[in-house]
Amino acid sequence: LIAATNIRLPQELWEWCTDQAVPFVYASSAATYGDGSMGFRDGADPTALARLRPLNPYGWSKHAFDRWVARRVRSGVQPPPQWVGLKFFNVYGPNEYHKGEMRSVLAKSYPMAARGEAVKLFRSHNPGYEDGGQKRDFVYVQDCVDVMLWLMETPAVSGLFNLGTGRARTWLELMGALY
Numbered sequence: 001l002i003a004a005t006n007i008r009l010p011q012e013l014w015e016w017c018t019d020q021a022v023p024f025v026y027a028s029s030a031a032t033y034g035d036g037s038m039g040f041r042d043g044a045d046p047t048a049l050a051r052l053r054p055l056n057p058y059g060w061s062k063h064a065f066d067r068w069v070a071r072r073v074r075s076g077v078q079p080p081p082q083w084v085g086l087k088f089f090n091v092y093g094p095n096e097y098h099k100g101e102m103r104s105v106l107a108k109s110y111p112m113a114a115r116g117e118a119v120k121l122f123r124s125h126n127p128g129y130e131d132g133g134q135k136r137d138f139v140y141v142q143d144c145v146d147v148m149l150w151l152m153e154t155p156a157v158s159g160l161f162n163l164g165t166g167r168a169r170t171w172l173e174l175m176g177a178l179y
Contacts, residue, residue: 006061011068014080023082025151028066028160030089030137031059042087042162044070066160082155086147089164093141106138137164 010026017024033040034053041048049067054060066085073079096103109119124131144163151157 002057002061003064006058007065007068010065014069014072014083017080017083018078021081023084023152023155024080025082025084025086025148026065027062028085028087029059029062030087030162030164031056032063032066032087034059040162042160044073044085044160046070046074069160079158082151083158084151085160086144086163087161088144089137089139089162091139091141091144137167139164 013026014024016022030040032052032054034055038051038053044066046067049063049070052063054063069079069083069085073083090104092104092106096107099107101108112119122132122134124134126134129135143165147163
């Protein structure tokens with residue numbers, strides 16, 4: 001099912017957009033970077049993409065499609081008039097409550113923190129980080145919307161791009177910024 005949803009369907013949409021001359025903007029994921037040991041450089045270079053090692057099936061499926069796109073573009077096969085893959089980092093914002101357990105860690109934890117209650121943070125599997133001290137890039141949903149609107153107005157831009165703030169913060173740092 002994950003391959004059908006995250007690889008085959010986007011391939012079909014890519015082909016349709018190419019045939020119909022329609023821009024194609026798709027959601028990749030920061031999960032394609034795995035543990036981050038190979039860095040977080042955006043771009044559709046097939047060699048750089050080949051070095052990434054996602055940690056779960058979702059990340060692998062998004063990565064497989066990114067690599068498929070990179071190979072097609074590199075080989076000179078006609079792409080859609082605009083194509084953009086966005087590697088979303090940890091998106092948060094209002095109105096996430098309908099997502100249940102899939103809502104962001106901020107939406108899950110903010111109400112408890114605002115009431116002064118203890119919040120259970122993630123266990124660290126890296127001895128260099130204490131529990132809850134891991135760093136992530138959190139990006140506000142409106143910033144993502146602004147980028148997508150800009151892309152609609154700028155059809156000459158194509159590529160595979162990170163969509164985050166570029167600033168890794170601990171969850172506690174971000175919570176402090178929200179208060």
